[in-house]
Amino acid sequence: MSEYSIIGKPTRNVDGPAKVSGEAIYTFDMVLPNMLYGKLLRSPYPHAKIISIDTSEAEKLQGVKAVITGKDTPGGKYGLWRRFPELCDQTALAMDKVRFIGDPVAAVAAVTAEIAERALDLINVEYEILPAVFEPLEAIKDDAPLLHDDISNNINITRHVEWGDVDEAFKNSDYVREDRFIYGSQATASTEVHNSLASYDKGTGRLTVWSSTQSPYYLQLGLADALKMREGDIRVIKPHVGGGFGGKNSTMPDSVNAALLSMKTGMPVKIVYNREEEFTCTEHRTAMNLAVKMGFKKDGTIMAKEFKLITDGGAYTALGPTALYLTGTYATFPYNIPSYRYDGVRTYNNKMWSTSVRSFGATEAQYATEIQLDRAAHDLGISPIEIRRKNAMTPGYEAPGQYKVGSCGLLECIDKVEKRIKEKWTDLSKDEGVGFTTFAYMCGGIFNWIDTPYAFSGAMIKVNIDGTVDLFTQASDIGQGTNTVNVMICAEELGIGIEDIRLHPADTATTPVDLGAWASRETMMNGNAVKDAARNVKEKLIEIARMKLGENIVYDLEAKNKRIYLAIRPERGFSYYDIVKDAIKLNDGEPIIGVGHYTPHRKGMVSPAWAFGSMAVRVKVDREIGHVEVKDVIVAHDCGQPINPLGVRGQVEGSVHLGLGWGLCEEQPTDNGMVLNPSFADYKIIRTRDMPQIELHEVLTHEPEGPFGAKESAEGAVGPTAPAIANAIFHITGAEFSSNTLKPEKVWRAIREAEEKAKKPAKR
Amino acid sequence: MANINYRCPCCRKISPDTHDLARHYLGQTDKKHKDWLKTKGLSYAQLITWQVTEFGNKGYEALAKVLEKEATKVEI
Numbered sequence: 001m002s003e004y005s006i007i008g009k010p011t012r013n014v015d016g017p018a019k020v021s022g023e024a025i026y027t028f029d030m031v032l033p034n035m036l037y038g039k040l041l042r043s044p045y046p047h048a049k050i051i052s053i054d055t056s057e058a059e060k061l062q063g064v065k066a067v068i069t070g071k072d073t074p075g076g077k078y079g080l081w082r083r084f085p086e087l088c089d090q091t092a093l094a095m096d097k098v099r100f101i102g103d104p105v106a107a108v109a110a111v112t113a114e115i116a117e118r119a120l121d122l123i124n125v126e127y128e129i130l131p132a133v134f135e136p137l138e139a140i141k142d143d144a145p146l147l148h149d150d151i152s153n154n155i156n157i158t159r160h161v162e163w164g165d166v167d168e169a170f171k172n173s174d175y176v177r178e179d180r181f182i183y184g185s186q187a188t189a190s191t192e193v194h195n196s197l198a199s200y201d202k203g204t205g206r207l208t209v210w211s212s213t214q215s216p217y218y219l220q221l222g223l224a225d226a227l228k229m230r231e232g233d234i235r236v237i238k239p240h241v242g243g244g245f246g247g248k249n250s251t252m253p254d255s256v257n258a259a260l261l262s263m264k265t266g267m268p269v270k271i272v273y274n275r276e277e278e279f280t281c282t283e284h285r286t287a288m289n290l291a292v293k294m295g296f297k298k299d300g301t302i303m304a305k306e307f308k309l310i311t312d313g314g315a316y317t318a319l320g321p322t323a324l325y326l327t328g329t330y331a332t333f334p335y336n337i338p339s340y341r342y343d344g345v346r347t348y349n350n351k352m353w354s355t356s357v358r359s360f361g362a363t364e365a366q367y368a369t370e371i372q373l374d375r376a377a378h379d380l381g382i383s384p385i386e387i388r389r390k391n392a393m394t395p396g397y398e399a400p401g402q403y404k405v406g407s408c409g410l411l412e413c414i415d416k417v418e419k420r421i422k423e424k425w426t427d428l429s430k431d432e433g434v435g436f437t438t439f440a441y442m443c444g445g446i447f448n449w450i451d452t453p454y455a456f457s458g459a460m461i462k463v464n465i466d467g468t469v470d471l472f473t474q475a476s477d478i479g480q481g482t483n484t485v486n487v488m489i490c491a492e493e494l495g496i497g498i499e500d501i502r503l504h505p506a507d508t509a510t511t512p513v514d515l516g517a518w519a520s521r522e523t524m525m526n527g528n529a530v531k532d533a534a535r536n537v538k539e540k541l542i543e544i545a546r547m548k549l550g551e552n553i554v555y556d557l558e559a560k561n562k563r564i565y566l567a568i569r570p571e572r573g574f575s576y577y578d579i580v581k582d583a584i585k586l587n588d589g590e591p592i593i594g595v596g597h598y599t600p601h602r603k604g605m606v607s608p609a610w611a612f613g614s615m616a617v618r619v620k621v622d623r624e625i626g627h628v629e630v631k632d633v634i635v636a637h638d639c640g641q642p643i644n645p646l647g648v649r650g651q652v653e654g655s656v657h658l659g660l661g662w663g664l665c666e667e668q669p670t671d672n673g674m675v676l677n678p679s680f681a682d683y684k685i686i687r688t689r690d691m692p693q694i695e696l697h698e699v700l701t702h703e704p705e706g707p708f709g710a711k712e713s714a715e716g717a718v719g720p721t722a723p724a725i726a727n728a729i730f731h732i733t734g735a736e737f738s739s740n741t742l743k744p745e746k747v748w749r750a751i752r753e754a755e756e757k758a759k760k761p762a763k764r
Numbered sequence: 765m766a767n768i769n770y771r772c773p774c775c776r777k778i779s780p781d782t783h784d785l786a787r788h789y790l791g792q793t794d795k796k797h798k799d800w801l802k803t804k805g806l807s808y809a810q811l812i813t814w815q816v817t818e819f820g821n822k823g824y825e826a827l828a829k830v831l832e833k834e835a836t837k838v839e840i
Contacts, residue, residue, distance in 0.1 A: 086793075137817070140809045153809050155793050160815075167820070178819065293819050308816050343823075345816045 005561060006492045007708045010646040013484045014503065015240065015477070024240040027195050027212045028272065035197070036065055038261050038271035039116040040253055041106040041123050042281065043098035046350035046673035047132035047145060050097055050125065053106060058122040063115035066264045067123065069106045070095040073260055078225035078251055079317050080218060083451040087157070087317045089148060092226050092256040097130070099147050099315035100352050101673050102281035104253045109261040109269045132350040134673055136289065136310045139347040147315060147348040154348040156313050157321040161328055163400040164339025169304035173295030177376055181292070181368045182739045184667040185312070186285035187278075188357055189685055192242025194282055195272040198258035202266050208235045211255050214244040214476050215516020218450060220508045222251025223259060238506035244478040245658070246357040247283040249518050250318040279678035284668060285357035286323040287312035292331070292368045300380055300387040302338070307331040307365075309344035314353035319518075320346055322449070323354070326361025326442075329606055330719075331369060332399055333362070334410055334440035335391040340399075350673050356518065358658055359718030362441055367663075367740060370437040370723035374730060384436045384727065385418050392438065393612070403604040407701040407711070409638030410438060410612040416636035416697050417614045424634070424695075431620050432631070435728030438614045441716030442607035443706065444521025446600050455597035457525040458512025459533040461490065463592040465584055467577040469494065469501045471533075474514035475526035476506055480714050481647035482522040486530045488643055489707050493534035495559030496576055512597070520712030523643060524609060525598050527707035532596025540592055544583045545574055600705070609703045611711040613637040615720040617692075619728035626748030630660060630725060633694045640703035640711035648713040652696050655714070659721025660686045667741045734758060766839040770831060774800050778838055785835060786827035790815065804830050 018024040055067040070093040079088035094105045106123050110116035131145040138144055139154040147154055170176055196211040207229065213219045216236040224231045241248070254271040261269040273282065293306040309327055313320050328342035377387040392414060397405040421434060428434070444456070460472040471490050477483040487501050504510060514526050542557045545564040549572060551557075556567040565573020583592055600608035618632040635652055642648045665684040669676045677683045702709035726737050734757070735750035769778050770785045774797045779785035789797060790811055798808045806827065815823030 137813065140813060142807060142809050150795075151793060152795055152798050153793075153812070155812065158791050158793075158812065158816075160787055160791070291817065291819065306819050308819065310816050341821070343816045345812055 004492055004708065005495070006488050006498065007643055008641060008645065011484060011488060011498070011644045012646065013481055014487050014498065015483055019240065026192055026240045026242055027197055027210045028192050028242070030197050030210055030239070030270070032197065032199060032268040035268040035270055036109040036111060036261065036265060037113040037116050038107055038109045038258050038269045039113065039120055040104040040257060040271065041108070041120045043094065043101060043103040043105055045098060045127055045129055046101050047130040048098050048127035049130060050094060050105065051128055052126045054124040055106065058108060058119040061115065061119050061122060063111040064108060064119045065111065065267065066109040066261050067106060067119065068260055068264060069093060074228040076226045076228045078222045080250060080319050081317055081321060081449040082221065082225070083449050087321070088225065090316050092253065092260055100350050102352060103315065104257065107257040107261055109265055132673060134349050134351060134670070136312050136347040136349060139349045147350065151348065156317055156346040156348050157324060159324055159328055159342065159344045161342040161402065162340065164304070166304050166306060166339045166341040169339035170295045173303040174298045175376065175380055176293065176295045177372065178291065178293045179368065179372050179375070180738060181290050183288045183364055183367070184669070184741060185287040185354060186357055186662050186666045187668060187683060188245040188247035188282065188284065189683070190243035190245060190247065193273045193275065193278045194248065194252050194254050195270065196255040196258045197268060197270040198255070198262040199268040200259065200262040200266065206233045206235070207259055207263070208237065209255055209259060210237045210239055212241050212248060213238050214248040214478055214518060216474055216476065216506050216508050217513050218249060218516055219251055219255055221450065223255060226251065226256045227259060235507070235509040238476055241476070241478040244517060246355060246360055246518065248478070249516060250283060250355065252282065275680070276678045279683060280675045281352055283318060283353065283355035285360070286320060286354035288327070288364050290368055292372055294372055294376060296376055296380060298380065300377065300382045300390050302335055302391045304339040305331065305337050307342045311344065311346045312351070312354055313346040313348050314351045315348060316353040318353050319356045320354050323356050323360045327365045329402065330362040330365035334393045334438050334612055336393060336397065351670060359441065359655065359715040362439070362715070362719040363659065363662060363722070366437070366439060366719035367723045370720065371726050371737065374727045375736070385414060388436070388438050389414050393440070403606040406609050406705055407640060407703040408610065408612055409699040409701040410614070412699045413612060413614040413636035413638055414438065416699060417616050417634050420634045420695065421616050425618055431623065431732060433619055433728045433732035435617045435619060435724035435726065435731065436614070437720035437724040437727065439716050439720040440610050440612045441712055441719070442519050443524035443609040443611065443712040444607060445519045446603060446606055446608065450515065452513065452515065454513040455529070456599045457514045457529040458595070458597045459526065459529040460512055461533045461537050461594040463537055463580055465581060467496070467500060467580045469496065470504060471501050471530065472504045472511045473526055473530060474506050474508065474511040475522045476514070476517040478517050480517065480651060481644060482517065482526065484647060485523050485527060485643045489527050489530045490534045492708065493531050494538055495564070496562055512595070520714040523710050523712060524706050527643070527710060528598035529596045531707045532598060533594040534596070536596055537592055537594035541579050541583055544586065545579050548574065548582070603705065609705045609711050611639045611713065611716050613716055613720070615717065615724050617724040617728055619725055619732070621729055621732050621747065623733060623751055626744035626746070626751065628664060628725065628729065628742060628747055630692045633692050635694060635717055636697045636699055637713065637717065638699045638701050639713040640701050640706050641709035642698055642713070643708065643710050645698065648698065649696055651714045652717045653694055655717035656694055656721050657686055657691060659718040662740055663722025663725050664742055769838045769840050770835040771838050773834055782828040782831040782835065783824055785831050786824040789827060790823060804834065806830060
């Protein structure tokens with residue numbers, strides 16, 4: 001029997017009823033009295049100098065209340081890498097030149113959205129078109145046009161990591177292989193588009209912004225920098241959010257310009273992107289070129305790995321460098337790599353900037369690693385499962401100077417999936433095959449590029465006289481179930497019911513700082529903060545109970561099932577509700593307050609803990625037309641102690657969905673910086689009826705750093721999906737791939753190439 | 765016994781060997797570091813491209829050779 005009352009029990013989302021009944025309020029739904037509608041005028045050119053902007057005709061249009069351009073803004077530069085001022089390279093509106101198609105140059109506020117749209121057509125911008133550059137390696141060249149005058153060679157950031165004697169290890173390898181890969185970008189395709197509502201109070205000089213964001217705190221800082229205001233004078237509220245997937249971490253032009261227009265008019269202003277803007281002018285997954293070299297002993301033991309990476313940064317920094325950093329880290333997961341060298345560069349170019357989309361870095365690194373591993377296993381005559389088992393990370397693994405692994409159930413995950421493949425897939429046809437992969441994912445990032453002086457996560461609890469609890473946390477539920485997880489953690493620690501807790505989430509004016517929903521950090525980091533705050537309250541209640549029992553300090557008390565009692569004699573105790581009343585009376589009538597926080601310490605440079613897993617896919621290939629059908633998926637997943645198994649299942653299914661999209665159909669081709677498929681008619685995502693069955697097995701481990709032993713479950717399963725498909729196709733047909741998005745034409749060509757190669761006599 | 769270290773020609777960074785100094789050097793994106801390379805007949809773009817597209821440490825090694833001659837040696 002579980003030691004927990006609430007943790008580990010499948011639990012419906014606390015905000016589920018409001019969402020399914022349509023009562024949940026998103027920023028998109030909000031309307032304030034006297035609210036104006038804002039629109040952005042965007043650049044039609046990828047690179048151009050702004051000679052002049054004439055807004056006079058737009059201002060004359062009836063219903064228009066304000067028009068602003070770069071010269072009307074405070075000109076504050078902002079970005080997420082605030083620790084490095086040179087990487088804060090964005091402004092609310094273009095000041096002197098535009099750097100990608102869609103760079104905003106002016107903003108309008110009007111009484112209706114239609115009038116605001118018409119006013120945009122009346123703004124006359126004179127541009128001097130500049131030479132543009134679109135390819136990362138072209139952008140580095142000495143004669144390439146510069147995007148930012150003070151950044152030569154358009155180099156945004158570089159990274160080098162090395163441990164062990166790499167060259168010597170390659171010399172001592174029996175088998176070395178080199179492969180190169182190219183990946184395109186992927187849209188976040190959130191249901192709710194980017195939108196913000198700003199209301200400035202001219203009397204107090206304070207600003208309130210409601211936004212569809214993944215991090216109210218990051219937005220608060222971004223607005224403070226852009227508007228040159230104090231953080232404390234800006235309140236950011238995150239209502240329900242209809243998906244983020246990494247694209248809503250940055251401060252985007254909708255928020256900044258809604259604020260500026262509200263400051264100018266003294267009226268609330270709302271800016272909502274349309275779907276075309278969403279596809280062309282919001283952050284997307286980073287496109288990459290990479291080269292991988294691995295050395296092995298004959299028995300499949302990995303000796304060394306080298307990883308070279310160029311990322312397609314686009315016009316600005318945002319969170320893009322983190323993708324460069326993490327791809328080089330994930331290239332070492334989840335295997336024992338004794339010697340490793342990584343070099344990466346992110347370059348600016350004249351396209352919309354790229355960022356950190358769900359499973360950022362892991363998806364890209366794992367595609368290369370897992371494909372290369374299968375090819376190596378094939379050449380060495382080892383089974384794909386055995387080569388992974390031989391090299392799998394185990395608990396306590398450490399990458400010198402980089403990261404440490406605590407709990408790790410990878411071997412158990414491999415065993416589980418192998419067992420299920422043998423039991424379940426006994427009837428493969430000649431056009432069917434199995435692809436096998438493993439994965440790992442972080443539980444939040446240790447890096448503090450935002451340069452916050454606060455704890456990474458905080459929580460606050462107020463207990464009322466009737467025992468009800470108000471839980472205040474800035475954790476961002478963007479659909480992944482964080483609200484439910486936090487309520488469950490609070491209830492378990494206090495020994496009360498979920499129904500006793502009222503959650504007050506994501507308002508910078510009333511909740512302690514949390515860095516937001518990225519890198520699967522909320523369960524680990526905010527969960528720990530909530531648990532800490534609840535423990536703080538529990539200790540106060542236990543002291544009262546101890547006093548009433550008259551027991552001395554050596555006797556432990558427990559809070560469980562709405563009672564507080566002696567651990568060794570559970571019958572000796574009191575109702576939680578009675579103890580709360582006594583505690584408040586004895587505390588001079590003050591409500592009981594608990595605060596908690598969490599910041600990782602002594603856990604290396606990357607993440608405090610790592611989740612692991614393995615995956616197998618059953619794939620059918622139509623050799624004549626190249627169509628790929630993913631029929632079935634088996635996942636074994638070590639997320640430590642699952643807090644809410646129902647939520648974990650939802651997250652794994654969502655991860656597989658995104659991985660299938662990146663692997664099979666999602667791409668954003670561009671022509672001279674213009675996105676060619678900016679609508680759901682042309683941008684293909686996996687639909688419900690395309691989803692395979694997913695069999696999920698949780699492998700239980702206990703992560704000492706996690707709340708109740710928990711780890712992440714929100715992103716890990718994205719990464720292994722696409723390479724598992726590519727590996728299955730390789731095993732069925734011999735076709736090899738060096739890119740993602742395995743559309744039928746690409747698969748058909750690869751099969752023909754494999755057939756031609758098979759006809760040629762092997763070289764001696 | 766004192767160890768020989770190397771001082772970056774453009775800033776105060778001191779490294780235990782020229783390979784490490786080259787690694788520091790190519791991580792700097794400011795004009796001062798890049799301009800110094802030009803005076804030695806090297807291209808920052810070329811060195812970075814070597815480093816991120818070719819296996820091995822070709823970019824660092826090319827720069828380390830120059831730094832071996834040009835960087836001020838410091839006894840620590």
